[in-house]
Amino acid sequence: MAGWGSKSKGPRSRGAPARIRAVVLNRDGGQCQVRGPRCEVVAVEVDHIVPVFEGGTDDLCNLQAVCGQCHRRKTRQESTRARARRRAPVWQRPHPGIL
Template sequence: MPRAKSICLTARCPRVTVRAGRCETHAPPPRTWRTSARNKNRPGDFHSRRATVLARDRFTCQRCGSKTELEVDHLVPIAKGGTWELSNLWVLCATCHRQKTYYEDRA
């Protein structure tokens, strides 16, 4: 059974709704996916690169040897001229990554 037509929710607008309870004039623009500034320049194959780096480093933190809470990190941060090349990526546990980031921000 078709749905009954309704009028726009905007005050004094008698037009029929099309999206979100509003007419074509007052309807919000369709949603678009936003890329955060942080990941804007990340390569499309990042997940395969991440898997490659994890396997290369044997799923082990390269600082302390931990095998839990692993993260892929840049040796030289992107903000300081680093790249997304495999040679600039390594595996760190969350604790070592936090420490490295803390000291990088202070340098």
């Protein structure tokens, strides 16, 4: 399920190919699109706006230029949501013999 074509080695190997990275950085003017606390302003990385685990795609419209600081912060927040989602109980229909 890894993106970016056949050279990906798994879900954690999602780095954008250089040509896609260059297109996104150029489109966003080399500026961080997140602008969180301690933002470095100059974007050097590419990030999914909607994370893949939440249904986001590798389409250019779902990619944004980000600085390293904002990317790490956003990734931590997404990881927290992903862990909570995995731990959340899954509703199951009660067994018909147990009412």
